[in-house]
Amino acid sequence: LQVVPRRNIPEVLKAVHNHPTGGHLGVAKTLARVRQRFYWPQQREDVEDWCRACQTCAARAAPTKRLQAPMQIHPVGQPFQRVGMDLVGPLEETLRGNRYILVVCDYFSKWPEAFPLPDAEADTVATALVNGIFCRYGAPETLHSDQGRNFEAGVIAEVCRLFGIAKTRTTAYHPQSDGMVERMNRTLIDMLAKVSIDQPEDWDVHLDRVLLAY
Incomplete structure (x- = not known):
């Protein structure tokens, strides 16, 4: 894992979260991607703060509760079956x-x-x-x-x-x-x-x- 100095954390988070290949995913998925390649103390707190401050994510935040479709069980045994x-x-x-x-x-x-x-x-x-x-x-x-x-x-x-x-x-x-x-x-x-x-x-x-x- 690459140890990231505090001054470089914004650069890493921008690449992982804001880049088109990052997709502006939520805290859990962004944190998982960060931990695959990088380390620094208080990663979770920094990722949470970054995602919370992201204006693009805030603009797309849904104000109402989404209805969830009922869970369906479809038995499958292999990919693309x-x-x-x-x-x-x-x-x-x-x-x-x-x-x-x-x-x-x-x-x-x-x-x-x-x-x-x-x-x-x-x-x-x-x-x-x-x-x-x-x-x-x-x-x-x-x-x-x-x-x-x-x-x-x-x-x-x-x-x-x-x-x-x-x-x-x-x-x-x-x-x-x-x-x-x-x-x-x-x-x-x-x-x-x-x-x-x-x-x-x-x-x-x-x-x-x-x-x-x-």
Whole structure:
């Protein structure tokens, strides 16, 4: 571990917390990252003070209590056996014409992937799934989503049939039952808003860095 003099602590905390690859994460995650590489006395107190004083984090702090989705148990035995997907948006259109994010999470490892999309059409979603997920990690056994028309369209069903994937969806009575993906969506939007606060039209540029921070 590198021992950090007091005068250099702000530089370290800025790199770990404020940098786009830091993602303006909370105290616990920021402290864990600091402790992976650095040491100085009173680390927790300094990290708490830094996060509390961060204007970007304060600007994004939620004033109301968030509703939590009910916990669901999905038995899985290996990575990318079962994945969940959701669409975030519409967001502010970027300079590259993107307005949506396709979020895909693995139920076993909790590994997230996210892809900027120009629209929410089923063809666009299917292309991102095939190129970004199936061609990289292989086809999952199960693909889970909500009941959005983008995910229930014929093209998605055909892709699942071709790859031998079982398509499942949330029920009408529990549309927020997929807590893992819901949490990922909230975290992703919060982190993107913080790192692109000065240039919101460039949020898609920061997407990969935010995933690295997550």
